[in-house]
Amino acid sequence: MAEVKIFERPKSMTDVSTHYCPGCTHGIVHRLVAEVIDELGIQEKTVGVAPVGCAVLLYNYINTDMYEAAHGRAPAVATGCKRVRPDLTVFTYQGDGDLASIGAAEIVHAANRGENITVIFINNAIYGMTGGQMAPTTLLKQRTTTCPFGRDPKANGYPIRVAEMLATLEAPGYIARVTVARPKYVIKTKEAIKKAFQTQIDGKGFSLVEVLSTCPTNWGMRPTEALKWLEENMIPYYPLGEFKLPN
Amino acid sequence: MSNRVLMKGNEAFAEAAVQAGCKYFFGYPITPQNEIPEYMSKRLPEVGGVYLQAESEVAGINMIFGAAGTGFRTLISSSSPGISLMSEGISYIAAAELPCVIINVMRGGPGLGGILPAQSDYFQATKGGGHGDYRLLTLAPGTLQEATEFIMMAFDLAEYYRNPVMILADGFMGQMMEAIEFKKVKLNYDIPDPKEWAIGYMAERGKRALIKSLSLDPEMLEKHNQKLQEKYRRMEEKEVRYESVGVEDADVVIAAYGTTARIAKSSIKKLRDQGMKVGLIRPQSLYPFPYKPFNDLPDGVKHVLVVEMSCGQMIEDVKLGVQGKVPVSFYGRCGGMAPSVEEIEEAAKKLLG
Ligand SMILES: Cc1ncc(C[n+]2csc(CCOP(=O)(O)OP(=O)(O)O)c2C)c(N)n1
Ligand code: SF4
Ligand SMILES: [Mg+2]
Numbered sequence: 001m002a003e004v005k006i007f008e009r010p011k012s013m014t015d016v017s018t019h020y021c022p023g024c025t026h027g028i029v030h031r032l033v034a035e036v037i038d039e040l041g042i043q044e045k046t047v048g049v050a051p052v053g054c055a056v057l058l059y060n061y062i063n064t065d066m067y068e069a070a071h072g073r074a075p076a077v078a079t080g081c082k083r084v085r086p087d088l089t090v091f092t093y094q095g096d097g098d099l100a101s102i103g104a105a106e107i108v109h110a111a112n113r114g115e116n117i118t119v120i121f122i123n124n125a126i127y128g129m130t131g132g133q134m135a136p137t138t139l140l141k142q143r144t145t146t147c148p149f150g151r152d153p154k155a156n157g158y159p160i161r162v163a164e165m166l167a168t169l170e171a172p173g174y175i176a177r178v179t180v181a182r183p184k185y186v187i188k189t190k191e192a193i194k195k196a197f198q199t200q201i202d203g204k205g206f207s208l209v210e211v212l213s214t215c216p217t218n219w220g221m222r223p224t225e226a227l228k229w230l231e232e233n234m235i236p237y238y239p240l241g242e243f244k245l246p247n
Numbered sequence: 248m249s250n251r252v253l254m255k256g257n258e259a260f261a262e263a264a265v266q267a268g269c270k271y272f273f274g275y276p277i278t279p280q281n282e283i284p285e286y287m288s289k290r291l292p293e294v295g296g297v298y299l300q301a302e303s304e305v306a307g308i309n310m311i312f313g314a315a316g317t318g319f320r321t322l323i324s325s326s327s328p329g330i331s332l333m334s335e336g337i338s339y340i341a342a343a344e345l346p347c348v349i350i351n352v353m354r355g356g357p358g359l360g361g362i363l364p365a366q367s368d369y370f371q372a373t374k375g376g377g378h379g380d381y382r383l384l385t386l387a388p389g390t391l392q393e394a395t396e397f398i399m400m401a402f403d404l405a406e407y408y409r410n411p412v413m414i415l416a417d418g419f420m421g422q423m424m425e426a427i428e429f430k431k432v433k434l435n436y437d438i439p440d441p442k443e444w445a446i447g448y449m450a451e452r453g454k455r456a457l458i459k460s461l462s463l464d465p466e467m468l469e470k471h472n473q474k475l476q477e478k479y480r481r482m483e484e485k486e487v488r489y490e491s492v493g494v495e496d497a498d499v500v501i502a503a504y505g506t507t508a509r510i511a512k513s514s515i516k517k518l519r520d521q522g523m524k525v526g527l528i529r530p531q532s533l534y535p536f537p538y539k540p541f542n543d544l545p546d547g548v549k550h551v552l553v554v555e556m557s558c559g560q561m562i563e564d565v566k567l568g569v570q571g572k573v574p575v576s577f578y579g580r581c582g583g584m585a586p587s588v589e590e591i592e593e594a595a596k597k598l599l600g
Contacts, residue, residue, distance in 0.1 A: 044450040049313075050459075059457055065446045067316055068459035070339050073309035076301070080313025080321075083297045084271055085447045106309070109302035 010034035012043045014063045023223020025213040026054055026122065028180045030061050032190045033093070033120060036197055037064065046089045047081055049074040053095035054128040054215075072103025075110035078117040089200055091118040096137040097127040100160050104136075107166070114171030114205035118196045121162060121208055124215040125234060132218030136160045139233055144218070159237060163210045167243035173205035175244040179212035181230045185240075192242070204246035212238055251426040256391050257282035259427050260324070260350055260416070261290065263395035266429055267402045269320040269348070270296030273310040275303060275329060278362040279418040280352035283324040304329040308336030308349075315345040316458040318441025320402050324350035326418070327368050328359060330376070337411055338377030341475075342460035346405035348398065349383075350414045352421035355583040363583025364418030366505060369560035372415050373534040380472055382479045384412040384486060385533040387504040391425040393531075399432035404486065407436040408478055409444075415533060417556065419506040419585070479535075488531035491540055493519070497526030499598050500544060502565045503554040504530045507586065511554055514591035525595050533561070541568025550598040551575045554591055556584075 009015060013034035020026050037046050043064055050058035052071035059066035065088075069077040074092035082090045099107050099121050110117065126144055127133040133146040137159050141150040151159075163177040174196050178189040189211060196207035212234045214226035221229060254262070261283045264272075272291060274284035284300065291298040301307030304325055314321045325333065330351045340347060351372065355365035372385045384404055388394035394416060401412040442448045446456045462468040490508075493515065494500055503511045508529040518525045526548075530537050541551070551569055553562040559577045566575050578594040580586045 047446055056461055059459060063455065065449050065456045066458070067313065067446070068457075068461050069312070070309060070335055073306070073312075073336070076306040076309035077313035077316075079299070079306075080271075080273065080310035080315070081317060081446060082313075083299060083310070084314045084317045084319050084321075088447055105302050106306050109306065 010038045012037040012063050014061055016060060018061055019057055021217040023216040025180045029211050032193050034062055036194045040197055042089050049078045049092040051094040051098040053098045055093055058093050072098050073106055075106040079110055079115050082117050093120045096123045096135045100136040100162050111166045111172050111206045112169050116200055116203060116205055118200045119208040121210045122213045123210050124213040126215050126218050128215045128218055139237060161238060163243050166208060171205055172244050173246040174199040174207035176242040177210040177238060177240050181227045199246045249428055251428045253424055253426050255282055255424050257421045258286045259391050259395050260398055261286040263398040264322045265290055265294060267399040269322045270294055271314045271319055271321045272298050273301050273307045273323050275301050275307050277326045277329045279354060279421045280324050280326045304332035308333035311347050312336060312340055315347040316446045318445030321347045326352045326354045327356050334377035338379050338381055339460050340411050341381035343458050344409040346409050347411050348401045348405055349411055353417045361583040365556045365581060365583060366417055367557040367581060372413050382534055384410055384482055385415055387415045387531060387533050389505060389508050389529060391427050395427055395429060396432045400434055403434040403436060406438045417506050483535040486532055487535050487537045489537035489540060490529040492527045494526035495545055496524050497548055498524045499550045499552055499595050500526045500528055500548050501552045501554055502528050507554050507556055510586060510588055511591050513588040517592055518595055523599055536564045538568035541565055542570060548573060552595055552598055553577050554586055555579045557581050
């Protein structure tokens with residue numbers, strides 16, 4: 001009987017092991033992006049923009065044309081590329097420090113221009129790469145290395161709901177929030193990523209998928225505890241769903 | 248019959264870029280360079296290009312990073328404070344070896360400073376600005392005609408060396424009007440086909456493109472730096488440009504670039520009319536700097552006078568060139584003030600004794 005392969009590495013993913021900590025969800029999202037690129041058959045016409053953050057080495061894992069941008073500037077880099085080569089599918093992959101703090105201006109204006117790019121936004125409520133400092137998305141009372149007594153809104157304001165904020169703009173085509181905390185959510189996440197890429201391919205403008213993710217290392221939790229903490233603490237504050245659909 | 252047209256400097260800069268085949272411009276308003284983005288917003292759609300107003304100079308230079316990565320010709324312009332904001336991005340562009348042209352129409356600083364012409368970004372342009380061991384090929388035109396020619400040449404240089412090239416102009420050049428003839432300037436260099444390295448040719452090349460500056464392995468990063476340095480040494484050999492006038496019999500040589508050199512030429516003419524022997528060395532490339540003509544000054548030269556619209560920046564390179572053989576003095580105005588023909592004449596006369 002002929003062998004039937006039921007699981008293999010996506011073509012758009014390189015054959016190397018990632019540098020991520022055990023239980024980190026960055027790797028899951030990378031794989032979903034690669035699967036979507038394969039399914040849409042756009043590997044040779046796709047360009048990724050890696051952020052500054054734990055996913056800075058994204059270019060080692062996603063096997064398409066890649067840029068590695070300065071901290072927060074991925075949407076500007078993607079804009080420059082897409083404006084010259086509208087025939088290419090251009091996506092950025094950014095953390096919450098990268099996108100919601102230092103790169104807040106770039107993401108708001110790329111969204112507001114309806115820039116025809118796709119953004120995969122990894123919200124892990126912390127600065128992973130630099131060792132667990134407070135992010136704009138850190139939850140109230142959540143402890144980090146720079147809010148050791150827990151985030152206090154009087155000093156640091158409130159966690160930013162990026163998906164809802166950007167959904168107030170007229171131009172964006174597709175905005176959704178998903179998570180990879182359980183297999184059932186992973187399937188939904190892949191659907192959202194695919195919709196986002198399709199929005200771009202159809203020329204319907206800016207698309208963004210916010211993925212609630214874990215950083216077990218800097219949350220100081222075991223991977224399974226981290227997934228549970230995400231479900232119990234992040235989802236109530238950051239509701240899952242689609243906030244903007246292409247018309 | 249000549250094809251000269253009367254044009255404002257900033258518009259002429261923009262037109263020169265369009266004629267050099269540049270179709271992509273990302274900018275942000277700042278005086279005294281606003282006519283460049285304004286002109287591009289009308290002109291680029293005519294040639295099937297894209298003008299995009301960025302949300303800031305930070306975003307603008309990163310849009311250039313993305314656009315230049317496709318191998319097409321890209322231009323960005325600003326004035327001093329805006330160039331400061333771009334500095335991180337320029338460092339990334341230099342590190343990733345992307346070609347692009349940047350125009351700085353300098354105004355007085357530091358800080359918000361003023362909106363009138365200055366030359367106080369010489370250090371920023373030639374000694375770094377951003378972080379790391381990188382160099383910007385920096386051209387300093389003296390007239391609008393020369394500016395248009397340098398801008399066209401700058402695109403070839405940027406592509407040949409895969410390095411950002413800066414045109415260092417000042418507010419006078421941006422705002423003045425002059426008759427210009429747009430001549431096709433093309434360097435006879437063997438420019439690599441962007442399809443060999445740029446984004447967007449994965450299928451043709453059979454290999455993806457990777458545009459990055461990160462290098463976590465120190466040995467690799469040192470190697471990359473050494474490769475960049477070799478490139479800079481090649482620029483230093485090949486790209487030094489300057490004008491030398493009346494240096495052979497001079498007692499005093501004035502060193503000045505851009506608008507200041509233009510004023511100094513009038514002073515020199517007056518001094519010569521009075522029988523005083525004064526010459527001029529006008530660097531046209533600021534990086535690489537023309538050290539040699541200062542090192543090889545004729546024996547008769549007794550003094551070098553550096554004139555700048557700054558508190559004294561290029562003078563440091565002139566001194567490196569002169570190597571203490573003769574005294575080097577300075578006359579400068581700054582903050583938007585320009586040295587007059589008479590002031591330079593006076594300063595030279597003092598040295599002539
Ligand atoms: C201009 C600049 N400032 C600061 C840094 C340091 N830095 C590197 S990664 C990072 C935070 C990344 O956090 P996030 O975007 O949330 O990504 P994560 O690592 O959590 O995936 C910071 C501040 C930098 N590289 N560049
Ligand atoms: S530090 Fe956090 S985000 Fe970074 S790889 Fe480790 S677990 Fe993942
Ligand atoms: Mg993070």
